[in-house]
Amino acid sequence: MKWIFVFLGYVIFLVQTASGAPGCEGNRMCRMEVVSGHEQYAREGKTFRDPLAVRCMDSLQQPVEGVLVRFTPENSDMEKALAFPEMATVVTDSAGMAYLSLGEAYKKGDYAFVVSVPSQGQLAPELCMVHVRDAHWVFFLISGLLGGLGLFLLGMGMMSEGMQNSAGERMRTVLAKLTHNRFVALSLGALITMVIQSSSATNVMLVSFVNSRLMRFRQTIGVMLGAAIGTTITAQIIAFKLTDYSLLFIALGLSVQYFMPKMAAKELGKALLGFGILFFGMHIMSESMYPLRSYEPFLKAITNLQNPALGILVGALLTALIQSSSAFIGILIILSMQGLLSLNVAIPLLIGANVGTSITAILAALKGSREAKQVALSHTVFKIIGAILVLALLPWFYKLIFHVSALSDTSNMLHSVATPRQIANAHTVYNLILCGIFLPFTNAYARFIQWMFPYREEPEKAFTLRYINEGLLITPAFALDGARLELVRMMKKVYFMTEKILHPFLDKNPAALKGMERSEEEINYLRDQMVDYLLKLSQNDIAPELAEEAFILMNAIREFEQIADVVSGQLYDKANRWCANNYEFSDEGRAELKAYHENTLKILIQALKVYETNDPAAARKLKSRYKRFRDDFFEFERLHYLRLREHDEQSQSSSKTHLEIITLLRVISNHATTTSRILIYRRTGGRKRKNE
Numbered sequence: 001m002k003w004i005f006v007f008l009g010y011v012i013f014l015v016q017t018a019s020g021a022p023g024c025e026g027n028r029m030c031r032m033e034v035v036s037g038h039e040q041y042a043r044e045g046k047t048f049r050d051p052l053a054v055r056c057m058d059s060l061q062q063p064v065e066g067v068l069v070r071f072t073p074e075n076s077d078m079e080k081a082l083a084f085p086e087m088a089t090v091v092t093d094s095a096g097m098a099y100l101s102l103g104e105a106y107k108k109g110d111y112a113f114v115v116s117v118p119s120q121g122q123l124a125p126e127l128c129m130v131h132v133r134d135a136h137w138v139f140f141l142i143s144g145l146l147g148g149l150g151l152f153l154l155g156m157g158m159m160s161e162g163m164q165n166s167a168g169e170r171m172r173t174v175l176a177k178l179t180h181n182r183f184v185a186l187s188l189g190a191l192i193t194m195v196i197q198s199s200s201a202t203n204v205m206l207v208s209f210v211n212s213r214l215m216r217f218r219q220t221i222g223v224m225l226g227a228a229i230g231t232t233i234t235a236q237i238i239a240f241k242l243t244d245y246s247l248l249f250i251a252l253g254l255s256v257q258y259f260m261p262k263m264a265a266k267e268l269g270k271a272l273l274g275f276g277i278l279f280f281g282m283h284i285m286s287e288s289m290y291p292l293r294s295y296e297p298f299l300k301a302i303t304n305l306q307n308p309a310l311g312i313l314v315g316a317l318l319t320a321l322i323q324s325s326s327a328f329i330g331i332l333i334i335l336s337m338q339g340l341l342s343l344n345v346a347i348p349l350l351i352g353a354n355v356g357t358s359i360t361a362i363l364a365a366l367k368g369s370r371e372a373k374q375v376a377l378s379h380t381v382f383k384i385i386g387a388i389l390v391l392a393l394l395p396w397f398y399k400l401i402f403h404v405s406a407l408s409d410t411s412n413m414l415h416s417v418a419t420p421r422q423i424a425n426a427h428t429v430y431n432l433i434l435c436g437i438f439l440p441f442t443n444a445y446a447r448f449i450q451w452m453f454p455y456r457e458e459p460e461k462a463f464t465l466r467y468i469n470e471g472l473l474i475t476p477a478f479a480l481d482g483a484r485l486e487l488v489r490m491m492k493k494v495y496f497m498t499e500k501i502l503h504p505f506l507d508k509n510p511a512a513l514k515g516m517e518r519s520e521e522e523i524n525y526l527r528d529q530m531v532d533y534l535l536k537l538s539q540n541d542i543a544p545e546l547a548e549e550a551f552i553l554m555n556a557i558r559e560f561e562q563i564a565d566v567v568s569g570q571l572y573d574k575a576n577r578w579c580a581n582n583y584e585f586s587d588e589g590r591a592e593l594k595a596y597h598e599n600t601l602k603i604l605i606q607a608l609k610v611y612e613t614n615d616p617a618a619a620r621k622l623k624s625r626y627k628r629f630r631d632d633f634f635e636f637e638r639l640h641y642l643r644l645r646e647h648d649e650q651s652q653s654s655s656k657t658h659l660e661i662i663t664l665l666r667v668i669s670n671h672a673t674t675t676s677r678i679l680i681y682r683r684t685g686g687r688k689r690k691n692e
C-alpha cells in the first residue's frame with residue numbers, strides 16, 4: 001500500500017506540471033529575466049531591430065509556459081513616440097519566452113518599459129530601456145564634436161592670449177633671468193605653460209628661442225620638463241566639470257572686457273571669456289556624444305582599445321592630428337563622464353596623447369637649425385621613454401592612480417564621477433614621475449641627445465635672420481625681444497659700414513670700400529624682413545604697450561636703414577671720386593674729420609646701447625650727447641672757414657668735400673638720435689619733459 005500512495009502522488013505532480021497550471025503561480029522561486037531588446041536604438045521613422053524578449057523559468061531553471069507577462073510604458077506619452085499602447089500583455093511560449101514587437105519609432109528620446117508578471121507579486125519588475133535617435137544623428141554627432149572641439153581650441157587660445165597679454169612683460173623678465181639651474185628652469189617651464197595653457201606652445205617657443213639663439217639647447221631641458229607638469233593643470237580644471245557654469249564665465253568675461261577701463265582688466269576679461277568658451281565647447285561635445293552610449297560599433301571599438309599598445313598608438317595619432325594634447329585629454333574626460341571610457345582604456349590613450357603632442361615641436365623645428373632640431377628630438381625621446389616605462393609598469397601604475405585618487409575620496413564615487421578625476425590625476429602623476437626621473441640627469445640627457453643628433457656647423461646663407469621666426473609670433477613679448485635683437489644686429493652692421501667709410505678719404509685707399517654694396521643689400525633685406533615680421537605681429541590682437549614697442553622698433557629700423565643709404569650712397573660715391581683725384585685735406589682738416597667721425601661713432605654706439613638695454617634713460621643720455629655733437633659741428637665749420645680766410649690751399653681744394661663729409665656725418669648722427677627721441681616720446685605717452 002505504501003508504494004501505491006507514492007505512485008499516486010507522483011502521477012498528480014506530473015499532471016499539474018503538464019497542464020501548465022499555475023506554473024509560476026505555484027512556485028514562488030520562479031525567475032524572470034530580460035533576454036534581448038534592452039538598450040537598443042532606432043532612428044526616427046525606423047523600426048527597432050529586436051523585440052523586447054523576456055524569459056520565465058522555474059526554480060529548476062526550466063522554462064515555464066503560459067505565464068502572463070505585462071509590458072507597461074513608464075510614460076503615458078510613449079504611445080505617441082513609439083506607436084505603443086498604454087499596456088501590452090504577452091503569454092510565454094513553450095520555451096518560456098514572451099516577445100513584444102516595438103514597431104516604428106516616431107520621436108527621439110529615451111524610453112523605459114516596466115516588465116512584470118501580475119500573478120507573481122514576489123518577483124521584482126524589470127526595467128527595459130530603448131532609445132530613439134534623431135534621423136540625422138550622425139550629422140549632429142560629427143558637427144557637434146567638431147564644432148565643440150573648435151570652441152574648445154578657440155577658448156583655449158583666447159584664454160592663453162589674454163593671460164599672455166596681461167603677463168607678457170613679467171614672462172619676458174622671468175625668461176631673461178633664466179639660469180642653468182635645472183630647478184629654476186623647471187619652475188619657469190611650469191609657470192609659462194600654466195599661463196599660456198599649452199605645452200605644445202611652450203615647446204614651439206623653445207625651438208624658436210634656440211633657433212633664434214636666445215637660448216642654448218641645454219637650457220631648454222629643464223624648461224621642457226616643467227612644461228610637461230604645467231600642462232596637466234588644464235586637465236585638472238576640465239575634470240572639475242564646470243560646463244554648467246560656462247555661460248556664466250562667458251557673461252562675466254564679456255562684462256569685464258566691455259565695462260572695465262584698464263587694459264590689464266580687459267585682458268583678464270578675455271581670459272575669462274576664453275575659459276567659458278572652452279567649457280561651453282566641452283558641453284557641446286558631451287551632448288553630441290551622448291548617442292554613442294548605445295552605438296554598438298563604437299562600443300566595440302572602445303573594447304578593442306583594451307590593448308595598451310594599441311591605445312598608446314591611437315592616442316598619439318589622434319593628438320598629432322589635432323595638435324593639442326589638452327583637447328584630446330579633454331575628450332577622454334568627456335567620454336568618461338558619459339560612462340563610455342574606463343580608466344584601463346583611458347590611461348594608454350592618455351600616454352599616447354603625451355607622445356603625440358611632440359609632433360608640434362617637430363614641425364616647428366623642420367626648417368630650423370640643428371640645435372633647434374635637438375630641442376624637438378629631446379622632447380620626443382623624453383615622451384617615448386616615458387611611454388615605454390609606463391607600459392612596462394602598467395599594473396602598478398593603475399594601482400598608484402587608484403591610491404592617489406582615493407586620497408581625494410573618489411573611491412566610493414560613481415564611475416562617471418570618479419573616472420574623470422582619475423584621468424586628470426593620471427596625467428599629473430605620469431608627468432611628475434617622468435620629471436622626477438629625468439631632472440637629476442638633465443646634463444647627461446642633453447649629451448645623449450647631442451650624441452644622437454650631433455651639432456654641425458651649418459654654412460651661412462647669403463642673408464639670414466638670426467633672432468626672429470614665425471614660431472615666436474605666438475608669444476608677442478618674446479617675438480619683440482627677438483626683433484629687438486635682430487635690430488641690434490642690423491645696427492652693428494650699419495656701425496661697421498660707418499666706421500670704414502672715412503678710411504678712403506684719409507688714406508686714399510679704395511680697398512676699404514670693398515663689400516659696401518653687399519652690406520647695403522643685407523641691410524635692405526633685414527629691413528624688409530623685420531618690418532614684415534613686426535606688421536604680422538601688430539595685426540594680431542596684442543596688448544597696446546606691445547604694439548607701441550613694435551612701432552618704436554619699426555621707427556628705429558627705418559632710421560638705421562637711412563643711415564646705411566647715406567653711407568653706401570652719398571659717402572660711398574664721394575669716397576670713390578676722392579680717391580681718383582689728387583686733393584688732400586690739411587692736417588687740421590684731417591684731425592677735425594677724425595674727431596667728428598669718432599663722435600659720430602660714439603653716438604651710434606650709444607644708440608646700440610639704447611636698444612640693447614631697452615632703457616629710456618640711455619635714450620635721454622643719447623639726446624644730450626647729440627646736443628654737444630651739434631655744437632661741435634658749428635665749431636668745426638667755423639674753424640674750416642677761418643682756414644679758408646688764411647688762403648690755406650689744401651683747405652680751399654678740399655673745402656667742398658670736407659663740409660659735405662661733416663654734414664653727412666651730422667645727418668647720420670641725427671638719424672641715430674631720432675631713434676631715442678621716438679622711444680622717449682612713446683614711453684612717456686607723448687609728454688615731453690621740461691628739459692627735453
